[in-house]
Amino acid sequence: xxxxxxxxxxxxxxxLGWTQEELSRKAKAALGTVIRLEGFEGPVHTRMDTLGRIxxxxxxxxxxxxxxxxxxxxxxxxxxxxx
Numbered sequence: 001x002x003x004x005x006x007x008x009x010x011x012x013x014x015x016l017g018w019t020q021e022e023l024s025r026k027a028k029a030a031l032g033t034v035i036r037l038e039g040f041e042g043p044v045h046t047r048m049d050t051l052g053r054i055x056x057x058x059x060x061x062x063x064x065x066x067x068x069x070x071x072x073x074x075x076x077x078x079x080x081x082x083x
Contacts, residue, residue: 027054037051
């Protein structure tokens, strides 16, 4: 299981070119929640359903959360599918 931090969410949003408002709208999460999540330096703490919606929206948009010794995010190559 990957431990997600505010940096993950900030980086994912930057890769997509989304504003906090866009992420909030697409994930149906309060803007204040998105701002708060991005502010965490360590592991994020929020309701699991909210976190799940935000992660799902980012993954559908092409974000991959990495945990290969150096946790991070990357934009999935076009045409590749998660399996």
